[in-house]
Amino acid sequence: MASVHSIPSIEEQFEFTSDAKRRLLIGGAIGLVLVIGGAFLLASGGGHEAAHHGAEHAAGSHDGGHEGGSWMTRIWANIWLNAVYFTGISVVGMFFMSYNYLAQAGWSVVFKRIPEAMPAFLPVTGVIMLVTFFLGGHDLFHWTHSDLYDPASEHFDPIINGKKGFLNTPFFLIRLVIYFVAWYFLWRVLRNASLQEDEIGGLDNYNKSVKYGVTFLVIFAVTSSTSAWDFVMSIDTHWFSTMFGWYTLASWHVAGLAVITLTVVSLREKGYLKAVNSSHLRDLGKFVFAFSIFWTYVWFAQFLLIYYANLPEETIYYKERFAGFGGIYKAPFFISLFLNFFFPFLVLMTRDAKATHSILKVACWSVLIGHYFDFYTNIMPGTVGASGGFGPVEFGFILLFACSFIWFVSAQLAKANLIPKNHPMLEESLHHDIA
């Protein structure tokens, strides 16, 4: 079986062509135009109506209090949503590399440069989130309002007051900075070791990568949960769920896997990564398949337990998404479930589907769009409430972020040989055969 293998050359240099750059710039420009146009429409036309709804929301919900400026809130919420989503995708590149090192995985080496390139986008989202928090923090995070903590104020909230040891601006900022610095710094270590390995070979860099990969995993074990609480859960300040950290991690993880798979597929279509064979593709397909089910498992466990126990302080979360704000979040709620579970589950089920470019692409796009809506349903109700929607602003920001993410990853890919030449497991990966 498969005794005659012709291993293609492992010398491959990705070229970030000016054509590709032009297209990304055009995409970004269209995104920008959509954002500006959409914001103008919101501010002039829909602005009045939105503010009206916003006021209703403030009166009707305990987490309200976004008086005025609701079109601006929608801008901040969109930036935050995309920044959180792309932060997750980027850091999952690092996560994937790290657990592959820890598990002594051999098969993934041949496309390792792709997850390796993804965390390059972290500084961008890090700065964006920092700036957004400074400028739009009050619009996004109810807990940043100081009168909540003042017993004399009519807005005093004893429950939120009880959380101030964790939810306060200085500590939040310290955590935000620690996440990005730690993730980015450890990625630089792994990336440099990997590039150096290309030059000098040997095992020192491999052993060093295992060590730093494990260090990252230990740090990420804690920071993945705390960042999920900070970035997303604290928006609905009253609400809490112990599952939320792992739920967000599951969401980020499968989205990151979908990006890795999509990138591998599109590079192959451009004639790169000839050493990636159908066994690699099938294994990648299995990862996306398995972890989309894992996300569903975590989603369902959280939902079922809250639904079953029916405690008001917990069910409010689903109530708002299901029936609140005129029911506008019901659609994204179900779209998310369909695109993240049912569709990839059915499409990737068969063996051959996982090795077919077109099917992999459809499934991965489904997962990627689905998890956008996953974050959308988690972030939007608590920030923009009734004045949410899906229009030019949303679409424009997705374009902007996606184009810049692709730009950074492509630039990173162009910096080194597409296949890590001297990785000690490379031979295993080149001969990967699971037929």
Next chain:
Amino acid sequence: MHVTSPVRPPLITGGKTYADVTEDICRQVEGKPTKQWMIAFTISVIVLIYGTACLFWTWWEGLGVWGLNKTVGWAWDITNFVWWVGIGHAGTLISAILLLFRQKWRTSINRAAEAMTIFAVLCAASFILMHMGRPWLAYWALPLPNAFGSLWVNFNSPLVWDVFAISTYFSVSLVFWYIGLIPDLATIRDRAQSKVSRFIYGTFAMGWNGSAKTWSRYEYISLILAGLSTPLVLSVHTIVSMDFATSVIPGWHTTIFPPYFVAGAIFSGFAMVQNLMLITRVVYRLEDYITLEHIESMNKVITLTGSIVGVAYLTEFFIAWYSGVEYESYAFINRATGPYWWAYWAMMTCNVISPQLFWSRKLRRSVTWTFFISVIVNIGMWFERFVIIVTSLHRDYLPSSWAMFSPTRYDIGDYIFSFGLFFTLFLLFSKYLPVINMAEVKAVIKSSSEKLPQKVSGVAKAQRISNPSFNKDPQ
């Protein structure tokens, strides 16, 4: 052509040939029981007899012989149940999930781990029967057509889901284990000296002839069963966790329970596999198959799952404070500082701190330390369930009904019963069935043996032997 990287440590040492594998592993099945085995078996049976007497009395007299009271209505019974089910997770994890991940080190340990799973699930099931009080009515847990009027199982109850989940899990694990045994049973059949053993092993080998066709079916069914078992492994402890998490009892109702219970189950299961394998490898002289590499890999899994459990403990604690729910916060403060503080801190020390010792390569490759920490882990995991169950119940919403739980000799005796049952079954297994999957070890011998004799390997493994870059020990 499959390639094995020179950085990958060998999994079979001592230059074993294919014939050696058969000889080494069939030896104890074909030989007379050793003295050590006889002693161990006798002790197990005595323990089982004592436990059976206690169990008999429990059923004869009723559950009043246990230490339960009106506040603590679940204590050792469900603690033991969850503990055993948890232990029963490692086998199928090793055989199914590690098969899907193509981990070659599973081949030396999967057989014994699967057997352990089956026996552990039996022990767990025995506690379900015990705590029913009237075991002859156990079939009421099944949705059978009946003439009892409104008596019908409550499908809204996670306890009913549990009945389905665990019986499905047991069936699939049993089939998986048995299918894996067939090629080995055929080997023993073909080597059998007596008519009786040829007949018995031959019957169970189901006419296995070792043709390419049968092997192809074997591999196919293994993958299908692995695909089925993987969600099952997760579902069983998920549903066990829902026995608690669906209720509104502070300390029980928390959304992280399902994956956290699964991680804890794998954690304790691997610890139990370690304990059993460390003894087996010495008694049966299988050190060349169950190498330090296997032990180290399992220790890494123990550290990983122990740390996941640790993150879950901290998350629960943090959210109990963060939520601002007084009852939830009190439940956790009471756990850590109340009258059961010792159980809580035993759990924390054993489960979160002790596996961190395995960060030291020296300790995780030390047989003594591994055995010691594995015992500690299983003590810790018992305390985890005790902490969750008893400390959440003993101080309920009404302070006038607060109570403590003290076990009676029947609580203890019924627990001892499960040990007697488990070790009796495991010892029978380890005598009459091959403890290592010969066929699957043979399948990895070419890629993973330390120094395969040239006449067997065919291809010289020059690089692997001349440049053993996996070796991290000082030369």
